[in-house]
Amino acid sequence: MTSLILHFFIAAVSCSVLATATINAGGTWSLLRSTIGITAMHMQLLPNDRVLIYDRTDFGESNISLADGKCRRDPNDNVLKKDCTAHSVEYDVASNTIRPLMVLTDVWCSSGALMPDATVVQTGGFNDGDHVVRVFNSCDTCDWEELKSGLIKRRWYATNHILPGGRQIIIGGRRQFNYEFFPKISSSEKAYSLPFLVQTNDPKLENNLYPFVFLNPDGKLFIFANNRAILFDYSRNKVVKTFPMIPGGEPRNYPSTGSGVLLPLRIVQGTVSVVEVLVCGGAPKGAFVNAQNGKFNDALNTCGRIRISDPNPQWVMETMPLARVMGDMLLLPNGDVLIINGGSSGTAGWEYGRNPVLNPVLYKPDCQPDVRFEIQDPSTIPRMYHSTAILIRDGRVLVGGSNPHIYYNFTNVLYPTELSLEAFSPPYLDPQLSDLRPTIIFPDPQTRFGYRDLTTIRFTVSGTLFPHLVSVTMVAPSFNTHSFSMNQRLLILDSGNGIRAVGNSMYEAVVTAPPSGNIAPAGYYLLFVVHRQIPSEGIWVQIG
Template sequence: MNIKLILSVFLVGGLILLNEQVNVNAFPTSPLRARQDPGVGGTWKVVGKSGVNAMHAVLVSPRKVVFIDKLEENALKRPDGAAAISSEYDLDTNEVKPLGIYTNTFCSAGSWLGNGTLVEVGGDVGGDNYRIGIQTLRLYDTAVGDWVELEGIVPSNRWYPAMLTLPNGNVMVLGGSTAGAGKSKPEINNPTYMIYPPPSGTLVDVPLDFLTTTLPYNLYPMVHIIPNADGKTLLFMFANQMGISYDLDAGKTVTNYPDIPGGVIRSYPLTASSVMLPLSPTDNYNPTIMICGGSKTFEITAPAEASCGRLELSTANAAWEMDNFGGQGRIMPDSTILVDGSILFVNGAATGMAGFRKGSGITAIFVNEDPVLTPFRYDPFAKTYTTLASSTIPRMYHSISTLVPDGTVLIAGSNPQPKVDLNEKYPTEYRVEIFSPPYLFTQSSRPVIISLQSTQIDNNRINVNYGQEVTMVVQIKSDGTTPSLKASIIHHGFITHSQNFSQRYVYLEITEMAADPTTADQYIVKLKLPPNPTIIAPGPSYIYVFNNDAPPQTGVPVLLSQAAAA
């Protein structure tokens, strides 16, 4: 069918302005985007309690978030009466229920398998009705809504590892230490990685020299898939001040990037945050990494670093481009990619480093101080920072931030305490906040996505494939302005310790858009999904279509995978 539409050829970063009847088969040539921010800084609202401290957080369905804590005496109880250390938070009711974890998850990590199962690995020693978790692998099946624990199957201790969903849909567990420590050291270093499910049928550790070179600041190493057209499993790895590209299939380093300038440590406990900036087909998904925050000194009185570095990973002789992080130093910042492709930097402290307080009461010494209550919004194209509305709740060690499919951001956690303590200056924090970014206050109509591939939108994932052209029905209520649409696919990731494992944002090509002749204010939109899994890993993601920077009422949950061979 030759679909016609009210459309112009003014295209900016996925933007299509509806003006006149033309055949639709156009695509943007520039990643720049028009912005229509209303000039407000967003709003904060305390909506509920997490039940357990939000040391880890992961969006498991459009309206549910799972929190994971360390072993401690939370008020929320499991059915057997023991203190819960994992909970499920309902975004509609703001109620929480305990989940069935029975091993210590302290300082573990997580990521999604391509089949939509969440994997969580590692932890610490047991006690208080909890078993040892340092060699435990946990699976969360959204259909069941609870955890299955495979105790002792991990071949070595994993405390403070990183995790990543690979292009083949398996997960990588990278580094960490064999025991807890303020910073790593040779005798407890775990300079290896493992793959789950194991390609050989047996879980094995594979040596990685990079994790020895970067001692002592190599815990929770930063790792991201590097997009490429060759189908290679290329990884960007960063720890301490050093970054490399690593060919996982060949088992060798491809590129040694220059050290990030300034003599600043960026890894735990001098914790920075890393994010791969939004990818666009207009420049062949050219990848740029951004690393922000950290400190120069392993000292609790040291000021946090006010700098960010940007690095184009596929550029020959790539060099870091530095800025001042909006003028605010942060240790332990969280970086969350928003629906419109801007980056929210939130949480953290202006002084010190990651870790628990020393002592108690009036003699307590907090190793992270001066909470930064004001978030910044970073425009990756203009390279500018905007100051947003401030929270009133300090969010420092063991805090999280995650995007919610309705365009808001859930922010929780903060527990610079070795155990639950509600009476210190910075108490164990259970309050859950929702931050509404400025784009939710635009005057433009928010799209309502009715269906994808003829399937009505609900909380269930819709199966889609790489390179597939999908059809979406969208309602945009007439408000007297001309609709202008952009589209993206976002993987929301797994958040802990200022790292968001596998978080990814990709602009989508809008190949056609047509007014539905049967229904007023309704449009038929065709989108082209990314061509291969190095651009965005397989597994659960959300598709968004937004109008004049007004996000949809909710994104569409999808399960992205390779099409079956004919």
């Protein structure tokens, strides 16, 4: 059975497999910490299983002090010129502990990415932080380092993406219709105009901030802003394809804040033949102005899915079971999409969201349209404006934040500042499925792969194995803020001749590493073995 035929066979049966295997089809929630001291406005998973979290520095005092009596002095701060509290923390998943960190300039509504060397490079922000580049190294005692003039242009509400060569491209931001790169290759490097951001800009509402950006396997960038999208060759500063407007023409980017993902990329014989983008939720035209005047429009309940690899791509619309604005979309290790957080009316912005959507929804891309969506059990904590969510190595999703008003305010507001951190466990983590869950025993964590390397993955399954329902996936750790996960991508590796038994309850697959940096930019990934839609714990690997 060839890899392509096997894919269609797996797709045909996987929609019913989990339904018969799953005991708790709604997932479960657990409160990890009632407070982390700050509100989780931005999150990035690190390859040491810690999570970098930060909010903004001009809130006033947070609920966690800086270590060793340190204080931040900022003459540009409108609230406190001297602040001895932290506005960034490092969360250790294994120990459920936090470590306060110091940022010197305002990181509010910034962007960033995990670089190939495991450093986080974060760019821009507000006020004195809008031209700053900050670097965080993954180590036990590391703290933020700041490069005050690292950016050419002011970046606030911009989007970053790691490129095949290892640099970041930084696109847009408020009143910035251009892009630039970091690190710079010379002192004379400039920012480059991107007229598409002018064309999609509403002077009153904007609606094209935090554009959805994905690296296409041909090395070009898919950029979605407001209600339109292009395929962009950044190396030539040229739009090579213009896609149709999403049907209905409703805006999907901040402040009408929907979300988007690049659906899983299946590698077959060194190529990816099908590339699809999914964009869901948001707020209708005029919702931001209406919210300012006390009218809160219903959120959008539609998703648009487009196969950008087709010669003549067209949007196909689908209806979500729950309307949602400010929702996050995360790729789970088995290829499902989790839609989580947000509200059912209003828009992004201070006090402009209403009616929290407490139930996550799973979207199963390979199922038939009428059975793709599955409502999950609810949280008890509203996650509105400035909430975040990220996938971690054990398959859970960390959820934090929600701060739909200015400053740390816990009383006399509709949705108080939320300092808690909780975890959502998708249905595949049900304990009664443990005999179907793979455990990876080889390779060792932190193994480095070269492009196109043949790699043996050895794993155990204590129950009955269904070899035709096993896949190996790689997930890039994303930078999450404002309902969008930058650099998020999931690769389904080519497993060649399938799975073979090598001992008692032990099996192995020989997979081919991704063929190039266009498909898998160099860096760290989480590798999972998935059996009957149930993923193993991931292991960190490096590619490139």
